[in-house]
Amino acid sequence: MPQVRNPILPGFNADPSILRVGDDYYIATSTFEWYPGVQIHHSKDLANWDLVTRPLNRKSQLDMRGNPDSCGIWAPCLTHDGEKFWLVYTDVKRKDGSFKDTHNYIVHSETIEGPWSEPIYANSSGFDPSLFHDEDGKKWFANMLQDHRRRPRSFAGIRLQEFDPKAGKLVGPTKNIFAGTELDLVEGPHLYKRNGWYYLLTAEGGTGYEHAVTFCRSRDIWGPYEVHPKNPILSSTLAPLAALQRAGHGDIVDTPDGKTYLVHLTGRPTTQFRRCVLGRECAIQEAYWGDDEWLYVKNGPVPSLYVELPASRDDTNYWAEQRYAFDADKGLHKDFQWLRTPEPERIFGIENGQLQLVGREAIGSWFEQALVARRQTHFSYDAETVVDFSPTDERQFAGLTAYYCRFNFFYITVTAHSDGQRELLILSSEASHPEGRLNLPMSEPVQIPNEGKVRLALSIRGQKLQFSYALEGEKDLKNIGRVYDASILCDECGGHKAHGSFTGAFVGMACSDANGTAMRAKFDYFVYRPVEHATDRYDI
Structure with missing residues (x-):
């Protein structure tokens, strides 16, 4: 056999x-x-x-x-x-x-x-x-x-x-x-x-x-x-x-x-x-x-x-690029899940060929957060999406996340300064593990135009994670922020003692609106691209 x-x-x-x-x-x-x-x-x-x-x-x-x-x-x-x-x-x-x-x-x-x-x-x-x-x-x-x-x-x-x-x-x-x-x-x-x-x-x-x-x-x-x-x-x-x-x-x-x-x-x-x-x-x-x-x-x-x-x-499909379009007639692809709520219509919908996330609570909420993601199934991969989001202040943010739990995540967000100027900001809990607090000081934000879609991407090669982005009309991605330690997205760093964390790393899209206005972030597509890499010692 x-x-x-x-x-x-x-x-x-x-x-x-x-x-x-x-x-x-x-x-x-x-x-x-x-x-x-x-x-x-x-x-x-x-x-x-x-x-x-x-x-x-x-x-x-x-x-x-x-x-x-x-x-x-x-x-x-x-x-x-x-x-x-x-x-x-x-x-x-x-x-x-x-x-x-x-x-x-x-x-x-x-x-x-x-x-x-x-x-x-x-x-x-x-x-x-x-x-x-x-x-x-x-x-x-x-x-x-x-x-x-x-x-x-x-x-x-x-x-x-x-x-x-x-x-x-x-x-x-x-x-x-x-x-x-x-x-x-x-x-x-x-x-x-x-x-x-x-x-x-x-x-x-x-x-x-x-x-x-x-x-x-x-x-x-x-x-x-x-x-x-x-x-x-x-x-x-x-x-x-x-x-x-x-x-x-x-x-x-x-x-x-x-x-x-x-x-x-x-x-x-x-x-x-x-x-x-x-x-x-x-x-x-x-x-x-x-x-x-x-x-x-x-x-x-x-x-x-x-x-x-x-x-x-x-293993052909296992190593193939997965490109997810959003079609209301077909519904959300079976690879995706969300967190906790049996009322998904409160956190997302598919309209006009886009996944629309409804800004609710923060990414670390245990109640109602708009986060739609798929499992990480490779030690190395690329992910990207395009988001249309026009926040008015720092309490509204949406983007691309590599996520384990509220204690451990990396999140590149389209947000805004308190004066309304739109910017890109990376939120990370890496340095504060296992307390689950955001790294302070945060990485320096990058100002972007107040209108236009933004392409967001991340690359994981073993334990190294790098974010990148491109503005509407730009072809090439530009790196943003430093290289992060992706290996903390694991049971062993899940914020609990031994025998206390049980899931696995996900990658997906998220949106929050602490102003309570339920602002929507609209995502055109999502790509998950497996990469064979030298660090994949035990990959299949």
Whole structure:
């Protein structure tokens, strides 16, 4: 079989849940504060994947206004019971401090494209829920169990309860079926049944460089569960120089011909600081069942950069320039997302062949900001857009941003001085990491005419970021500002302690209007151009 290079879903695609229905494979991944919620990719061969839907796309299903960075949708689980698809997910409203508000929901659909049902509230006792369909028709709901009394962390084990789809609620007794191992921080449960055994796969070790996949089994779904003799079955901790780091949080799938694969999250660090600017990505490993009826990762437990899959991958589109036009009939391209709000009409619209962003709150808001962006999926790339924006003072600004969260971003803006003179100004949080304040003093603004469109661009080559611009009628771009450290756009610099930031770098367009007049910025197009570069040591 062909050798395919990991990851199979590059860029921010964390916490994969994999499913096969007939000849079709699906992977659901976390989206955190980005809207719509949950990404579901489809494949026929495990190598080539296409984004087919984001199912949580209306207010009644998901409203994340006010959710802090790296909260929102955590670790969805996608299953099928022979009749319909089921998706369970957590909407995290708070994660820092002694308490976590983690609300778990269940939706279903006859088809993967939807429409997906109204959410059924399950519980708030922990996060990372999963749904297991047993052979006798019962459905079981498992999630990480949290206990705020525990120190230093609240991870207490894996909670199990029956779900009654007719009643639309959890029923019967609950039990902590697995307390975890010495790896600690047990989460991300998935249940399977094979040859009379119930198998429980979990994630342990946190989301950083000690992450791991743990496997255990029992003859009874209620336990007790015995741990795999060679636990963990997957982890990068034994190979700190391996290309794939932070390996953990997995799920397994069987092919029609009886092979077994494990999908898992991973990170590809760059720089001497081991920063994963592409976030937590999705990789795959071949696995097999031993004579002892335990699952083993082929050549594991360290994840392999290359894996044999049923087909080769076509990387043509991956390396192609993506030029996005804005067509009201087609709507916003599926590569783009926005932040938190289920009311996108308040922050953007497509009119007259332009993306029109409505100036709302600042780029660091947790409530309502006009920011439309796509994932960074390459270590080096160029991006550009053309904006038409006529601000009257310094409280109105719009432009092009390389963005991780409110703590970490770079932003070239068309704004104005207090006297009304239009100017270009770079806003950066680089030097103040991790406080998230703007660099002071700011770079020297560049005065520009008060009328006319402006072409804005940025180039990232590994950890180096350079902005440039051109005025209307000018052909060549001119550099503006100094070279910035793009490597801070990563989990490791996300403004939180270890195991606290979970997304990845984005690039896109933004607009703010603190005057409250909802001034619009009009963007003609957006270009994302991958660049093969010497620093792309681990690129695919």
